[in-house]
Amino acid sequence: MSNVSNVIIIGSGPAGLTAAIYAARANLSPLVIEGFQSGGMPGGQLMITGVVENFPGFPDGIDGQQLMANMKQQAQNAGAAFEMDDVASADLTSPPFTITTEGGSTFQTQSLIIATGATARRLPLESEQRLWGRGISACAVCDGALPIFRNQPLAVIGGGDSAVEEADHLTKFASKVYLIHRRDRLRASSIMSKRAEANPKIELLWNRTVEEFLGDTMLSGLKLKDTTDGSVSELQVAGAFEAIGHIPNTGFLDGQLDTDSEGYLVVPPGRSTTSIEGVFAAGDVRDPVYRQAVAAAGSGCMAALEAERWLALQE
Numbered sequence: 001m002s003n004v005s006n007v008i009i010i011g012s013g014p015a016g017l018t019a020a021i022y023a024a025r026a027n028l029s030p031l032v033i034e035g036f037q038s039g040g041m042p043g044g045q046l047m048i049t050g051v052v053e054n055f056p057g058f059p060d061g062i063d064g065q066q067l068m069a070n071m072k073q074q075a076q077n078a079g080a081a082f083e084m085d086d087v088a089s090a091d092l093t094s095p096p097f098t099i100t101t102e103g104g105s106t107f108q109t110q111s112l113i114i115a116t117g118a119t120a121r122r123l124p125l126e127s128e129q130r131l132w133g134r135g136i137s138a139c140a141v142c143d144g145a146l147p148i149f150r151n152q153p154l155a156v157i158g159g160g161d162s163a164v165e166e167a168d169h170l171t172k173f174a175s176k177v178y179l180i181h182r183r184d185r186l187r188a189s190s191i192m193s194k195r196a197e198a199n200p201k202i203e204l205l206w207n208r209t210v211e212e213f214l215g216d217t218m219l220s221g222l223k224l225k226d227t228t229d230g231s232v233s234e235l236q237v238a239g240a241f242e243a244i245g246h247i248p249n250t251g252f253l254d255g256q257l258d259t260d261s262e263g264y265l266v267v268p269p270g271r272s273t274t275s276i277e278g279v280f281a282a283g284d285v286r287d288p289v290y291r292q293a294v295a296a297a298g299s300g301c302m303a304a305l306e307a308e309r310w311l312a313l314q315e
């Protein structure tokens with residue numbers, strides 16, 4: 001079965017590329033289907049950020065695109081092959097699994113690592129697109145400490161646990177954090193809601209939706225609509241963090257693997273195995289909690305080691 005790969009890795013973010021480095025160094029000759037556009041660009045989410053300041057090993061930070069280029073080079077040097085395409089469907093009935101791409105190619109593989117990430121939901125506003133990365137972010141842990149946000153009023157949009165966590169985190173840097181929610185109570189768990197209400201730096205703005213992000217070249221404020229009476233007001237902020245959820249990129253799986261209620265692939269604690277033997281998951285696509293590059297890279301390592309062991313057992 002020379003045309004059947006030992007392992008195919010779908011996705012080329014930190015999880016997929018770390019899995020590729022480990023699988024290549026284990027002589028598994030992995031093929032990485034690195035994505036194209038349906039779930040983000042090749043290289044993943046760090047391709048759309050600036051300097052990454054919290055990836056270990058780079059004391060002065062490293063440009064996100066450079067970090068991903070380095071990881072890809074390292075995987076290629078170790079022997080990984082790359083195919084730039086999106087996966088359209090996968091037949092996971094039994095190994096070898098069949099993978100079909102949007103470009104019409106078909107690949108077979110004995111084991112599969114899914115590392116397709118999760119896409120942050122964003123508000124569908126023209127002003128949001130224009131000012132994205134210019135004061136608007138979807139990740140407080142990633143961007144909250146940037147100088148432009150320090151000692152400034154900031155806003156978090158959302159009402160779940162993540163929104164409260166983001167707001168709480170931002171209070172370390174901001175002069176004040178507005179938590180803007182479209183309903184009259186948070187969706188967050190009661191312990192998180194209490195945390196938000198108890199934090200003197202967080203002001204909850206209930207029943208408000210964002211109508212427009214204001215600013216020419218940098219965000220300067222928000223136009224808010226009161227959902228109870230329709231009145232519109234402006235709020236001056238230097239930063240806005242959207243915390244309205246993520247969509248795990250699993251559509252091509254067509255429900256073949258177990259997911260949680262939000263669509264994240266389910267793996268047992270401390271493992272990368274999915275509900276189908278020989279199929280492993282790594283990175284944000286299985287991580288509703290941490291969603292950080294170093295965590296994704298770590299789980300890519302785990303998935304490759306588990307795939308290697310699983311393949312050895314099949315022999």
Ligand SMILES: Cc1cc2nc3c(=O)[nH]c(=O)nc-3n(C[C@H](O)[C@H](O)[C@H](O)COP(=O)(O)OP(=O)(O)OC[C@H]3O[C@@H](n4cnc5c(N)ncnc54)[C@H](O)[C@@H]3O)c2cc1C
Pocket residue numbers: 010011012013014015016033034035036037038039040041042043044045046048049051052053054055085086087088115116117118120137138139141142143249252282283284285291292293294296
């Ligand atoms: C703006 C921004 C800034 C961030 N800053 C930081 C930071 O400073 N530090 C930090 O640790 N984290 C940061 N993060 C989070 C970090 O980027 C993610 O946690 C990390 O990239 C997740 O890695 P991943 O490999 O799981 O997925 P991703 O990086 O999302 O990569 C997913 C890969 O899958 C591919 N893909 C998707 N669907 C398909 C398909 N159907 N077929 C083929 N390929 C597919 C994509 O093209 C991509 O290559 C940031 C995120 C964002 C959005």
